[in-house]
Amino acid sequence: MSLPAALLAVALAALLAPGAGMPVGRQGSRHKLLLVSFDGFRWDYDQDVDTPNLDAMALDGVKARYMTPAFVTMTSPCHFTLVTGKYIENHGVVHNMFYNTSSKLKLPYHATLGVQRWWDNGSVPIWITAQRQGLKAGSFFFPGGNVTYQGAAVTLSRKEGALHNYKDEAEWRANVDTVMRWFTQEGLDLVTLYFGEPDSTGHRFGPESPERKAMVRQVDRTVGYLRDSIRRSGLERGLNLIVTSDHGMSAVRKQAGDLVELHRFPNFTFKDIEFELLDYGPNGLLLPKEGRLEKVYAALKDVHPRLHVYKKEDFPKSFHYASHPRITPLLMYSDPGYVIHGRLNVQFNNGEHGFDNGVLDMKTIFRAVGPSFRRGLEVEPFESVHVYELLCKLLGIVPEANDGDPSVLLPTLTSEAVGGPSTPLPTLTSEAVGGPSTLSTTTHSGSAPLPGGGPPLMTGLLVAAALLAKAA
Template identity: 45%
Template sequence: MFNKRALSILIVSSFLSHQALEVEGNKVILVSFDGFRYDYLEDVDTPNFDAAIAAGVTAPYVTPAFVTLTLPSHFSIVTGLWPESHGVVHNIMYDPVFNETITPETRNQSKWWDMGAEPIWQTARFQGKASGSYFYFGGEVEIMGLYPNVYIGNNDPTVPWNERIDTVISWFLDEDIDVITLYFNQPDNVGHYNGIDSNERRDMVRQCDDTLGYLMEKIDENGLTDVMNIIVVSDHGMSEIFDDMKIELYNYIDPNDVYHVIADYGPVAMIQPKEGRLDAVFDNLKDAHPNMSVYMKEDIPDRFNYRDHYRILPIFAISDRPWEIATKWVPNGQVGGHGFDNQDMTMKNIFVATGPDFKTGYISEPFNSVDIYPLLCQILQLEPAPNNGSLEIVKTLLSSDVGGAVSSRGDFFTVVVSGLVCLYAVALLSQSDS
């Protein structure tokens, strides 16, 4: 007979030794300015962006995930997955299993996000590091059983921008956080309602520049310069749109033939026909308008990486820029829009980074937004979760002394397994005492 008490102590000691796993690496703050087009720095004086580029790295542009909308694009950045892989396929996605459409009131529910993807804040936590999120989409949601260590959701646009910076700096200092994602809803909003060539848009870019300057100032004041990497990104670009360039689906199909339609939100539409009406609806739409391409789901072009998820509905349509698709068009005051083909230059987004792990004054080749997740993991020395990104181009942004990512994922799962065994040992111990 074995000694249950001795075995229990041995297992518990092994578990605690795994708990002491240390993973090194510098800190990262990922800042997203929504709708910041790749060329917005060209017609505005932006001394702080200029300083960050001179001291760090940039790319001519980044190609966002398709569809080029806020929720799917943001989640692709922090997971390294295309929307067909992470499941957040639209801002107003419909889930046939739930028979529900996401809303601003329900989008903090796990069921919309927890589809198997692992965002950077969970990758960090799984491997012994601490993470935070401020207004970043998905950052206030329980995913894979975890939240970030610290987070603020609700995305209240009235919170002063410098106050957000003060909060995340306090997290780095007081909570010893390793990676934080921070979101601002501009210049997207002014791009929609004032236009890309407006003074309001230029003023907002200046505000973004001031905010970056304030962040760099606070990092310096608090002695974080030697350990803090700043990465500034956006989710998509922006294009001019016009009220007289709308394609109205209900001019071509009978509303009684469809069960659910996602439209009225840019250039992409998805349609769930009623049973037995799939071919009829498709035939009515496929040649309906010269500026709209219509596909059965299985025929969506490979380059979109937008086909292999059940939330992508059976009929898919996309319009040529600047045309947009509606069921019946109702003017909404918008003069700028996005959601178009991610190869369209107006949809490209910004990338600027500076800090101890980046080169100085370096301009890389363009890359994809899904490449940012493996870049984050490399800086933080984390083993990435499975993803669609590539480190090949983005690793050229890093200084030569940035080491390879550590293989600590196995250690994490050893901790989990050890923990389960530890619980079993405690049960044995209880039996031996009884």
């Protein structure tokens, strides 16, 4: 073998050595990432309340006109879409509640947060992917962050209690302080931080209430405290911050004369039902008894103009929801403002979510600031399924297979963050990301390369092998 060929062989061996597959971002400087979610923050909550800190974040970074969450617009399913980049039918966390149609077991939201088999359903969230590629990750109250995935747990995590007080502003600041210590003292690279407001207040008092407006002011103060904490910790030039949410909120028409009440429908009886998941906002899942599917479907299909009932196979494909095995043979949702009452009327919230994600009230916020983001940029609406690819890009890790498109949010990044000063920035248009009533139906494999070619290891192997063969 000639000397050039020998040198190439050494280079090829180096590429194959342990650690050679480390992400590009691990080479040289790499920024940390903090993803913050304020549950139930509707896209327009900053328009009737003074929010100087969120406004400053938009001036210093990137703001989306709004973000379209996944359907079904519930807390756990939508948050898991953010950290997996998958539509709900593909990641399988299809509801806030764990349920088993055979045992009839149903668990409330907080109990479900700790049920490992509900979350570990074949999809690997970004915490685990980052750790597999040499990073350290943390989850503070974030849904899905307190269970193991394929035997692996998040490096550091905190789980809220069942009786947790979502409104305590002093605790919010203490939680921010803890997260800053995770970055500065524990060396974490990625943290996801969750706050249960303004969702809780929106449910109780309604999205147009003075109480909700007061809570948005508290959220804004917390954003200001968070950004000040980043500066005090010396992380301003080394940390990217994203503030977003899972869904919006709509006022419930509690006094409407046409309430959706299954127990009042003349040709429907619960004696035909084997399992039900009802009285959870505007969604319902039904498992009819054997041989009674057609009877139940006929009784419900056109019984109420505000209720939309489907067989599983006929559910609109644009929702990317019904094809998962956990979905029952019949499912339904109601029009905005209407909840589905089952055996009794037991829902009394003044605000609710879970509606069609094309409805404007269900849209939510997206803000981003940091060394990798452009300044003073407002972008057109996009789907939350694309956020995961952005997170992976910011961390310099190779994503898992997912439904997002890595090109959608590249325009939010500086040219250096995209791939170098000579890399042109793409243009974010409504056509590229889908307009207010448009949902993408294209499935994208997240293992596709970041801009500039294939994954670093694969590209290097191919080039080195070709040169080696030529030199030999």
